[in-house]
Amino acid sequence: MKSPILSYLEYLHAEGKQNTAGAPAAYIPELGRVSPELFGISLATADGYTYEVGDARHPFTIQSISKPFSYGIALMDQGFDAVDRKVDVEPSGEAFNEISLTAGSGRPRNPMINAGAIVSTSLVLPEAAGRYERIRAAYSGFAGRDLSLSQEVFESEQSSGYRNLALGYLLRSFGIIEEDPSPIVEDYFKQCSLEVTCHDLSIMAATLANNGVNPISGERLLTDDVVERVLSVMGTSGMYDGAGNWITHVGMPAKSGVGGGIIAVLPGQIGVAVFSPPLDEHGNSVRGVEVCRRLSQDLQMHFVRAGRTGRSAVRCSYSVADSPSGSRRSEESRAVFNQHGGIARVYELAGDLLFSGAESVVRAVSDLEAEVRYVVLDLLRVDEVSEVAKKMIAELHSRLALEDRELLLVDPEGKLGDVDLPPELPGARVFGSRQDAIEWCEAKILTAFGTSFESPEHARIFESSLFEGLDHADALDLRSMMLERVFDDGERVLGPDESFPGVFFVVQGQVISSGTASNGRRLRLTSVNPGATFGESALIGARAGGVELTAVGRLETLFLPATAIAALEEMNKDLAIKLWRALTRGGYESLDRRLQEVAVRLGN
Known part of the structure; x- marks a missing residue:
């Protein structure tokens, strides 16, 4: 099924x-030749996980989107105090290529303007391969693939970037850059000329997210405090x-x-990336x-609204074949579930259902x-x-319905509320x-596939597991x-305090068990259906233990x-032993199924 997010x-x-x-940015000749239709x-x-269109x-070249990543590398290399002595963190309120140096100290206002970005580049430790190669390798780590230089854009930047070169020399005059600024500005031009795609940038942004x-x-590239x-x-x-204007109306850190x-x-x-060459006045x-x-x-991605971390909301998932209801059913019914329960x-969902969780x-x-015809979302x-x-979720319900599939909700408290559905679609079933x-x-599933036996509504006693292994005479006895x-x-x-009087075989109808939770709420626990038995614990004199059984x-x-x-144990010991075996086998099979179901849920 096509994702509603991709459709959006x-x-x-x-x-x-x-x-x-x-x-497009014509002041860099090579950029001015890029198609505005892209x-x-x-x-x-x-x-x-990525969604992408267009x-x-x-x-295309990364340009100033490189600035936060070089700043992060510099913080990792030099530490906060050393970087803060060279570049401030105050908004400049000016264009990206303004001088914007603090009076007296010569510190650039912040690392997002060109002057501050050149300083960030200067603070990246060059290591053996050189400063630019260190930057290129680090950006590749953020993108998850090896990035390369656009030689044409680099040469175009270098041949027209006199203002940036002038900023480098000005920063050198204040002692903010402590070495020859020309190679540093050249490395800055190269970092801006690294080729990326929109997909690459979204992964780089998701790394920050x-x-x-x-x-x-899974590689850690920045520490938590540096990302902050x-x-x-x-x-x-x-x-x-x-x-x-951006932080007011969009509300996401951006570059x-x-x-x-x-x-x-x-x-x-989430990390978002958009590529479209035509620029506004900023x-x-x-x-x-x-x-x-x-x-x-x-x-609803504004950081004020979506302030809490939103990871996957899916706590675990499983098919009905892997984890059936726990209702006691006939062998035939269980065979149908094993084959068709998928x-x-x-x-099972958990936590806050914000955008990323949804x-x-x-x-x-x-x-x-x-x-898969039926999808159950448990919102408990x-x-x-x-x-x-x-x-x-409303869109998911609509798309499933169009494919003749059904969304079911476990939402007794109405957390989902009324979802806005097209008028021609019925509301989702809520349990x-x-x-x-x-x-x-x-x-x-039984209605669709249970054709090998008469009906899931009525069971025949002699097909019960109670009679397994008995000859005709013993079965009649x-x-x-x-x-x-x-x-x-x-x-x-x-009743909840009564002893089990014996073993019941359900011929028709249903029995449900219920108990009272610590908060006083009555909870439905399991059900017993035609062809299944209950009450085996009568054999050891057990009581219901707070559980009540009711007919449906x-x-x-x-x-x-x-x-x-x-009495049977006294009159017909062989038959009694066969009966005990059948009851014990049934109990162990039921326990084994429950353990397998728990394992499935814990393993997801």
């Missing part, structure tokens, strides 16, 4: 193409003299480049700014095989559901417990000891009293 980006891309304002969007999550793989760890390679500093300066100064790229970072959640991509504004608005899948859910469901452990998450939702799926017991809908079968619908049972079992 395609819509955003098609809308953005209509905006033809701005022009336009790509890439969005990477903090766990490294010219997201078209190469992921606290300095590349989400694809880098993102703070990006937030106040990354968009130059448009920074105030633009005159090559037409923009990156934006929502810490803990030197920022016109389409890039508008895309980021729309993303912030539509997906058509229903459960996702994205992880949408991504997982979108990637499901076409055979979810704390908060944002408006954008509600919209994304009070995961047990109820899985049992609903199991009923659908055991059946003769069983009594018919009928209960009306809602009638109590066993007209309940017909065959009842083997504990007194009859005791």
Whole structure:
């Protein structure tokens, strides 16, 4: 199934193409020759999954988007105090190429303007291969692939970059740069001329969102405190003299480049990259700014709104075949579930369902095989559901419905609220417990595939596991000891403090067990369906232990009293032993299934 997030980006891309304002950066001749029609969007999550549309793989030069990364490398190499003595962190409120040096000290206002960026480059330790090679290798680590230089753009920058060279000499005159500035400015031109794609930049941004760890390679490139500093300066100064307007209306730390790229970072959640060469009066991509504004608005990405870290909301997932409801059923029913239970899948969610959490859910469901017909979202452990998450789940419901698939919600507290669905679609089914939702799926599976036996609604006693291994005579003897017991809908079968009187075989109807939680809430635990037994613990004199058993619908049972079992041990020891074996085997099989189901959930 196509992801709703990708569809949204395609819509955003098609809308953005209509905006033809701005022009490429002609003051660097090579950049002025780039086609203004190029336009790509890439969005990477903090766990490294990417969505991309348009010219997201078209190469262009990184330009000033390099500045926060070189600043981060300098902080790692030199430490905060040494870097702070050379470059300040105050917004300049001026264009990217203004001098903006602090009176007296000569420190650049911040590392996002050209003067400050040249200082950052000077503070990167050159190591054996040289300063530029150190920078190129570090950027490659952020991007997750080997980056290379655009020789044409570098030569164009060097042949026209007199102002930057002048800034280098001015910084040398103040002692901010302590060596010949020419090689440093040349390295700065080279770092700006490294070729990237929109996809690369989204991974670089996601690395910042992921606290300095590349989400694809797992390599740590910056420490947490350095990422905090880098993102703070990006937030106040990354968009130059448009920074105030940006942080107000978009609200994500960002950095633009005159090559037409923009990156934006929502810490803990996502990295965004846009490429479109036409620039506005601030030197920022016109389409890039508008895309980021729309993303912030539509997906609630403003850092004030989405302040908490949002990781994957999927706590675990499993099919009904891997972890059925726990209801006691016949062997035939269990065989059907084992074969066809994969058509229903459960996702247990947890934490806050913000954009990135909802994205992880949408991504997982979108990637499901076409055979999966029923998707259960369990929201019991979810704390908060944002408006954008509600919209994304509503879109997921709509897309599943269009493919004749169904979304089921376990949401007894109504955390999801009323989702806005198209009028032609029914609302999603809502259940009070995961047990109820899985049992609903199991009923659908039995209806669709349970053709090898008469009906899941009515079971035949002689096909029960109780009679397994018995010859005809023994089977008739055991059946003769069983009594018919009928209960009306809602009638109590066993109270919470009563002892089990014997073993029940369910012929028709259903028995549910329920208990009281510590908060006083009544919880449904399991159910017993036609063809299954309950009450085996009568053999050891056990009580219900706070659990109440209740009939659902007209309940017909065959009842083997504990007194009859005791009498059988005296009159027909061989038959009694066979019965004990059947009951014990059934109990161990049930326990083994539950242990396997727990293992499945813990392993996800």
